[in-house]
Amino acid sequence: MRAIVQDKYGLPADVLVLQEVDKPEIKDDEVHVRVHTAAVHPGDWLLMTGRPYVFRLALGMRKPRKRIPGFDFAGTVEAVGGDVGEFQPGDEVFGEAPTGSCAEYVSVAADRIAAKPSGLTLAQAAVVPVSGVTALRGLRDAGKLRPGQHVLINGASGGVGTFAVQIAKALGAEVTGVCGTGNVEMVRSIGADHVIDYSRESFTEGGARYDLILDNVANHSMAECRRVLTEGGGLLSNNGTSGGRWFGPLGRMAAAALLSPFVRKQKAPFYAPVRKQDLIDLTELIEAGKITPVIDSTYPLEETAAAMSHVGAGHARGKVTIGM
Ligand SMILES: NC(=O)c1ccc[n+]([C@@H]2O[C@H](COP(=O)([O-])OP(=O)(O)OC[C@H]3O[C@@H](n4cnc5c(N)ncnc54)[C@H](OP(=O)(O)O)[C@@H]3O)[C@@H](O)[C@H]2O)c1
Numbered sequence: 001m002r003a004i005v006q007d008k009y010g011l012p013a014d015v016l017v018l019q020e021v022d023k024p025e026i027k028d029d030e031v032h033v034r035v036h037t038a039a040v041h042p043g044d045w046l047l048m049t050g051r052p053y054v055f056r057l058a059l060g061m062r063k064p065r066k067r068i069p070g071f072d073f074a075g076t077v078e079a080v081g082g083d084v085g086e087f088q089p090g091d092e093v094f095g096e097a098p099t100g101s102c103a104e105y106v107s108v109a110a111d112r113i114a115a116k117p118s119g120l121t122l123a124q125a126a127v128v129p130v131s132g133v134t135a136l137r138g139l140r141d142a143g144k145l146r147p148g149q150h151v152l153i154n155g156a157s158g159g160v161g162t163f164a165v166q167i168a169k170a171l172g173a174e175v176t177g178v179c180g181t182g183n184v185e186m187v188r189s190i191g192a193d194h195v196i197d198y199s200r201e202s203f204t205e206g207g208a209r210y211d212l213i214l215d216n217v218a219n220h221s222m223a224e225c226r227r228v229l230t231e232g233g234g235l236l237s238n239n240g241t242s243g244g245r246w247f248g249p250l251g252r253m254a255a256a257a258l259l260s261p262f263v264r265k266q267k268a269p270f271y272a273p274v275r276k277q278d279l280i281d282l283t284e285l286i287e288a289g290k291i292t293p294v295i296d297s298t299y300p301l302e303e304t305a306a307a308m309s310h311v312g313a314g315h316a317r318g319k320v321t322i323g324m
Contacts, residue, residue: 002019002103002301003019003068003103004017004102004103004301005017005021006068009049010048010049010050011049012308012309013305013309018301018302024107026080027109028081028082029081029109031084031087031107031113032077032079032080032105033105033108034076035104035106036076037073037122037324038322039127039319040102040311041072042240042312042314043130043240044308045308047064047066050064051248052245052247053245054247054250066098068100068102069100069101069304069308070100070304071129072096072127072128072130073101073106073129074095075093075094075122075324077089077092077093078105081110087110091115094117094125094126094279095108096273096274101322102301102304111275112276113279114283115283127159128282129274129279131162131319132278132282132291133272133274133278134160135167136163136281136282138160138164138236138238138270138272139151139171142268143212143214145212146172147171148174150173150176150210150211150212150230151168151173151174151210152178152203152212152228153175153177154178154217155178155179155215155216156179157177157180157186157187158315159318161179162190162294164216165190165191166291169191170290170291174193175191176195176196176208178217179198180199181199181200183317203228204220204225209233210228210229210230210233211233212229212233213228213233213235214236215238215239218249235265235266235267236267237256237269239252295318295319295321296316296317297321298320298323301322307321307322
């Protein structure tokens with residue numbers, strides 16, 4: 001099969017190569033899927049560059065252990081393992097492939113995928129898993145967002161933010177989205193009640209107070225963010241790409257974790273790996289018409305490096321996809 005392969009860390013054009021590789025084998029608990037569309041996000045950029053360096057302790061010191069980039073995908077089931085009763089060949093599914101989704105085929109554990117939401121194309125379904133689950137688990141579980149509360153989404157126009165705005169509205173919240181000038185109308189169109197253009201004003205200096213801040217950007221100090229929270233409000237930091245080349249976001253994440261038991265308003269960082277139940281919960285919201293994925297652009301597999309550069313620039317308008 002054709003796949004994008006990477007055998008060293010670096011920038012997209014230097015390290016991402018289209019190759020012919022063996023199709024993945026299928027284990028008893030796995031489903032073999034012909035990928036229709038994959039999607040890439042800032043976490044894939046981090047894995048590709050191997051920066052911050054400290055993450056190489058887990059990812060592979062000299063080269064990435066995960067050779068194929070991408071996690072998100074949607075496609076059609078080709079075969080199922082002996083222990084899988086839930087899916088059959090021909091089913092359309094979406095989910096997360098830990099071994100890499102920028103490939104024509106993936107084999108994934110059946111508990112990491114779900115049936116494609118009806119009403120979505122495979123291309124739309126492919127962008128839901130990582131960003132949709134992060135937004136859902138952040139707002140609903142870590143943030144405990146309740147109806148009537150006022151939530152601010154910093155980075156409302158990106159992959160996580162476009163899901164977060166719609167999920168927050170579905171949870172009954174009043175939503176303020178923060179984004180750049182060119183995305184103000186788009187963020188309003190997906191349901192934000194108020195939109196702040198960060199190039200004109202800073203949300204940390206306005207008079208509004210928020211019950212929850214989901215910070216996807218980390219361009220203000222945590223103390224500045226906490227100042228614009230209500231008494232019982234909480235700051236939820238969700239940025240994995242800020243900071244320097246050695247430790248990246250770890251300093252901020254560690255500070256959030258250490259402060260959270262003592263500093264009212266500071267929530268601990270959260271990590272939201274894709275679980276089947278989250279995909280099912282998102283499917284319900286999608287099928288109820290409460291979430292429509294926002295797709296920035298689609299690149300062919302051989303142009304994955306260009307797709308990754310676009311994501312790495314930090315201004316994707318929704319999600320960036322790779323079509324097989
Ligand atoms: N916790 C988890 O499990 C998890 C999972 C996935 C992702 N993440 C993290 O979530 C973060 C966001 O991911 P994403 O996919 O949403 O990223 P993205 O698609 O690149 O979106 C970036 C957002 O940041 C905004 N932005 C860029 N520069 C800005 C500035 N100077 N001031 C204010 N906003 C600015 C962009 O707005 P404009 O384009 O309008 O300028 C856009 O809304 C990443 O750091 C990622 O590592 C965490």
